[in-house]
Amino acid sequence: AQSVTQLGSHVSVSEGALVLLRCNYSSSVPPYLFWYVQYPNQGLQLLLKYTTGATLVKGINGFEAEFKKSETSFHLTKPSAHMSDAAEYFCAAPPNAGGTSYGKLTFGQGTILTVHP
């Protein structure tokens, strides 16, 4: 079964600095990959997704992620952090890479992003 690992449970950056949140997946079969964001006391919102095609994926709020099969990674980046980016970010993938997952997702442990003025 697919597993998803996020490196770093907490990341702290200054406003205007680069944001880099790391995610690695386990499957040898390229899966669908997702980043979700959770603002305080809210549900999860889809930030961006990789399904097939272009490996550099652009999402909402200036975030993007690059699918790298050779590194089994899907790291999330944003060139310049804003105070409003402070949230928890989750990387996710279907549990059965290459097969039917019936809408289910396996999530990473989450990374809390703090943005300092």
Add this chain to the structure above:
Amino acid sequence: NAGVTQTPKFQVLKTGQSMTLQCAQDMNHEYMSWYRQDPGMGLRLIHYSVGAGITDQGEVPNGYNVSRSTTEDFPLRLLSAAPSQTSVYFCASSHKGAKNIQYFGAGTRLSVL
């Protein structure tokens, strides 16, 4: 424009009490899921459903029951609440052909004393 609606938003239970967390979606999605969120553990799948009348267990199903009598509703029942079930619960739905893109409710924060 409701999407996925969860009720209640907050609940406090005593050990041994039972309750039902409600989830409804108005997008005509075939798939629905329940997750629990605990600090440092991400979201873990409790139960899921691929359509009305069809449910199956996820990663952490013990202590929870579900049913799906309609496409719209997917309630989660705690039979006899335990302190280990203190968590934030999220319901999600997705369209069959949408490549696992899930839409989440706002969550129910449950405390079991």
